[in-house]
Amino acid sequence: MRIILAPMEGLVDAPIRETLTRVGGIDRCVTEFIRVTHGMLPPRVFYKYAPELYKQALTDAGVPVAVQLLGSNAEMMGRHGAKAAELGAGQVDINFGCPAKTVNKHKGGCVLMREPELMHDIALAVRKDTPANVPVTAKMRLGYDDRSMGVACAQALEAAGVAEIVVHARSKVDGYKPPAYWEEIARVRDAVDTRVIANGEIWTVADYWRCREVSGCEDVMIGRGLIARPDLAAQIKASQQGEDCEPMGWGEVTGLVEDYAQALQARLEDRYVTGRIKQWLNYLRQGFPEAEALWPRARKIREVAPMLACLSQAHH
Template identity: 70%
Template sequence: MRIILAPMEGLVDSYIRELLTGVGGIDRSVTEFIRVTHGMLPSRVFYKYAPELHNGCSTAAGTPVAIQLLGSDPHMMGLHGLRAVELGAQQVDINFGCPAKTVNKHKGGCVLMREPELMHALVAAVRAAVPVEIPVTAKMRLGYDDRSMGVACGEALEAAGASEICIHARSKVDGYRPPAYWEEIARVRERVATPIIANGDIWSVEDYWRCREVSGCDDVMIGRGLVARPDLAAQIKASQEGRPVADLPWSGVVELLVDYCRTLQTFLEPRYATGRIKQWLNYTRREYQEAEICWGKVKRTNDPDAVCALLEASVEALDPILAIG
C-alpha cells in the first residue's frame, strides 16, 4: 500500500520533493523527465534533475527517487538508462504519459501510446541495458485520442519487461479535467499481470480509498493532491493504520512555502522565484482558506521577500494581510 509522489513537470522539483517527503507518508518519488534525443547527455543534466543521486538516490528523509526518462529512440534510451544507473539510479522510469503539446509534437510522452510496438521497444531496450536488479518502470495514460489503448499499451509494457506500470486514469485528450476513470485502470489490471499503480484525482483520504476500491490497485501515485495538501500522504497512512493524526495547519504550510522561496532565491532571479512559489501557493487554495486570502496580494508581486512577508503575516491574523501593500 505505497504512496508515490508524482513527477509533475515544471513544479515538483528536487526542492519540493525534499520538503514533501519530509512531511511524511511518501514511499517513493519520481523526477521530472529527462529528455533523451540523439546525443548523449552529460552527467550534469542527470544531477540537475536528480541531485539526490549524490545521496544514494534518496531524499534527506530517506525516500527513494526514481529517474524518469522521456524519448522515442530505443538505442539512446537504453544508453541513458544505463548512464543513470552508473550515476547511482536505483530505478529507471519511462514517461509515456506527458500530455504537453510540445513534448508530443517531438514524439515524446503520451503520443507514443498510438504505437504500442514502439513503447515495447523502448522499455525492452532500457531493460536490456541496465542490470537485472534495477527496476524499469513506466508511466502512461489510458490513451492519446481516447481511452481505448490502455490494455494494448499495458500488454506491450508487460511483454517488454516493465516491473511496474503507473496509469493516469485519463487520455491525453481528457487532459486533467475530472473525472478520473479509475474503472478503466481496473480493465487493464484484468489483462496485465504486472503490478499497476493508480494515478489521477486523489485529493483526499476519501478519494484514496475510492480509487483503491474502483481500480483494484494497492498502490497509488499522487501529484496535485500532495502539492495542495502536503500532509495528504501522512493522513492516508494514518487512515490505513486506523490511528488519528492532526491536520497540517496553515502555519506548517507557510513554513514549507517560505523555505522553498528562500531556497529558490539563492539561484533564481526574483521574478522566477516568485513564479514558482505562486504556482505552489495556487494549488493550496483548494485546501486552505488562508491561501485564498494570501493569493489576492501575492499574485500581484514579483518580490520574493514581499511574498514571504505576506505568507508569514497570514499566520498571525487576517488584518495584517489586508494591511500590507
C-alpha cells in the same frame, strides 16, 4: 500500500521533494522527465534533475527517487537508462504519459500510446541496457485520442519486462479534467500480471480509499493532491492504521513554503523562485481557505522577499 509522489514538470523539483518527504507518508518520488533526443546528455543534466543522485538517490528523509526519461529513440533511451544507473539511480522510469503539446509534437510522452510496438521497443531497450538489479518502470495514461489503448499499451510494456506501470486514469484528450476513470485502470490491471499503480484525482483521504476500491490497485501515485495538501500522504498512512491524524494548519504550511523558497534561492534566479511559489500557492487554494484569501495579492508580487512577507502576515 505505497504512496508515490508524482513527477510534475516545472513544479515537483528536488526542493519540493525534500519538503514533502520530510512531512512524511511518501514512499517514493519520481523526477521531472529528462528529455532524451539524439545526443548523449552529460552527467550534469542528470544531477540537475536528480541532485539526490549525490546521496544514493534518496531525499534527506531517506525516500528513494526514481530518474524519469522521456523520448522516442529506443537506442538512446537505453543508453540513458544505463547512464542513470551508472550515476546511482535505483530505478529508471519511462514517461509515456506527458500530455504537453510541445512534448507530443516531438514524439515524446503520451503520443507514443498510439504506437504500442514503439513503446515496447523503447521499454525493452531501457530494460536491456540497464543493470538487472535496477527496476525499469513506466508511467502512461489510458490512451491518446481516447481511453481505448490502456490495455494494449500495458501489455506491450509487460512484454518488454517493465516492473511496474503507473496509469493516469485519463486520456491525453481528457487532459486533467475531472472525473478520473479509475474503473478503466481496473481493466488494465486485470489484463497484465505486472504491478499497476493508480494515479489521478486523489485530493483527499476519501478519494484515496475510493480509488483503491474502484481501481483494485494497492499502490497509488499522487501529484496535485499532495501539492494542495502537503500532509495528505501522512493522513492516508494514519487512516490505513485506523488512526486519526490532525490536519496540518496554515502556519505549518507557510513554514514549508518558506523552507522551499530558501532552497530554491540557492538554485534559481529570484524571478523563477516567485513563479514556483505562486504555482504552489495556487494549488494550496484547494486545501486552505487562507491561500484563497491571499491569492489576489500574492499573484501580483514579483520579488521573493515581499512574497514571503505576504505569506507570513497571513498566518500571524
